[in-house]
Amino acid sequence: AEPTRRFVMNEAHGVIEDAHVNINWPAAAADVATGTEDPEFAMLASLCSTRGSCGYTASTVPHDTAQRVDPSEPPPLSSDLLQDLYGDQTSMHTAWDHLDGLQHRMTHPPLKESHIHTLFIPHGGTMEFRRQLELLLLTVGLSSPMSASLWVPLGNTWRATGDTFKAIHCFRMALNARTNDPDALTNLAAIMANIGLANDGLVLVNEALRLRPDNPVQYYILANIYQQNREIRRAVSACETAMRLQPSFYPCREKLEHFNKAYPFYPVFPAFDVLVTMVVAFAFVSVFACCLMGSPEEPEGHVVKPHGGGDLKVSGGRSRKGRRGR
Secondary structure: OOEEOOEEEEOOOOEEEEOOOOEEOOHHHHHHHHOOOOOOHHHHHHHOOOOOOOOEEEOOOOHHHOOOOOOOOOOOEOHHHHHHHHOOOOOOOOOOOOOHHHHOHHHOOOOOOHHHHHHHHHHOOHHHHHHHHHHHHHHHOOOOHHHHHHHHHHHHHHHHHOOHHHHHHHHHHHHHHOOOOHHHHHHHHHHHHHOOOHHHHHHHHHHHHHHOOOOHHHHHHHHHHHHHOOOHHHHHHHHHHHHHHOOOOHHHHHHHHHHHHHOOOOOOOOOHHHHHHHHHHHHHHHHHHHHHHOOOOOOOOOOOOOOOOOEEEOHHHOEEEOHHHO
């Protein structure tokens, strides 16, 4: 088995620090460390529950000198470990950094997505799960190919608590570890859509769909982006595709019900917007044609005053008196 890092709880300072102690992993953990297999995220997460292997252990600092630590919250990482995880990665670039939302990632406002907390309840809650993911990332390597499976859920813990910059950082690190990771692209697309950068989100989710076209979550995000752009017909189509892929996918079912109530024409005639556009265009062309034609000019020689007195205009410009004027 491969040696790895051990993290020790420094009870005197109330932080987790790297003790630089080499230990032997279990067989499964050794596979992760050596990269002999690319495990599913569930297996990686299960490793976090073994604190003697990839978690942290209590130090031998006497309790009478230790600060009291709130047992309901996982202890923080030392500043050195935090710098390793979230420090400025100036040398790291992804293929999507040209997008405005990624270029200006430090300026985005906080956006808390509280519904994501429910994903982490089976893992001890958002904060505890985040700490375990951070420790495992520091163990397997921040840029190793399997680390993408850890950066993505770590980024979602920051989405849940509202730190947009750290969430984007985690998804960029996932893309650095595994180029064009569809989960990282999908979550970045969701963030871009939520902060109002629908065009950036559309670019990212379309690439995720190209890489993995059978994921209903990606179609749900695509529907949200189309809805922002007021392209309701396309939003409906994206939801319908998601429901065909997974009939039990309730977010798209709820969105379709909303569309059916807000836009009653779409269920019976999906091309209603095309019909309206054609009618408006036809009316515009008709009015424009009438303006071009104008009123017909009087032909030369036409009698202007057939019943009155005075001159009557005839061909050639000559005139003659009306009979009543004689």
